[in-house]
Amino acid sequence: AQSVSQHNHHVILSEAASLELGCNYSYGGTVNLFWYVQYPGQHLQLLLKYFSGDPLVKGIKGFEAEFIKSKFSFNLRKPSVQWSDTAEYFCAVRGDSNYQLIWGAGTKLIIKP
């Protein structure tokens, strides 16, 4: 069965710390990979996506993610977080043969000012 695993449910960091949120997926074919973010009181919005090509993808607000096919991973990184990065982050996968997104459980990130 397809699944997505996010390693941490809660992460607390101080401003300027580096961030890495883990995401592993289980799927037997070609995948599209996504990171979404939900800021407090706002809609889910796309941070970045990987469909093909360069496995290091850059998204909005200084975030990037690296697709490592051999590890079935798509970890999200940011070199220096800000208080405004406080949000819940979701990793999601879509197989190339269907439309539905398979989601991880989400990681709540709190940045201490």
Add this chain to the structure above:
Amino acid sequence: EAGVTQFPSHSVIEKGQTVTLRCDPISGHDNLYWYRRVMGKEIKFLLHFVKESKQDESGMPNNRFLAERTGGTYSTLKVQPAELEDSGVYFCASSQGGREYFGPGTRLTVT
């Protein structure tokens, strides 16, 4: 360009009652999705419309849930009768060209 909208934003109903959630996608988007997040769990796919047709309803939990998309525009999701385990946040998304845009969600509480 207006985004995806959902109504109501919150709904509190008693077990056994009926609730209808509405989603208005971005104009021109053929694909419309419903997802649900039960508290503390991952977001789960419910179903996918292409225009007015149900493309995939494999995620619908049971026959108490009925989704429609009138004329390929807005969509409704009716829960009848509601049960306690139906509580959660119901998200709608629309897409054209492979990227989904999400609405703010409807928080449903069944007491």
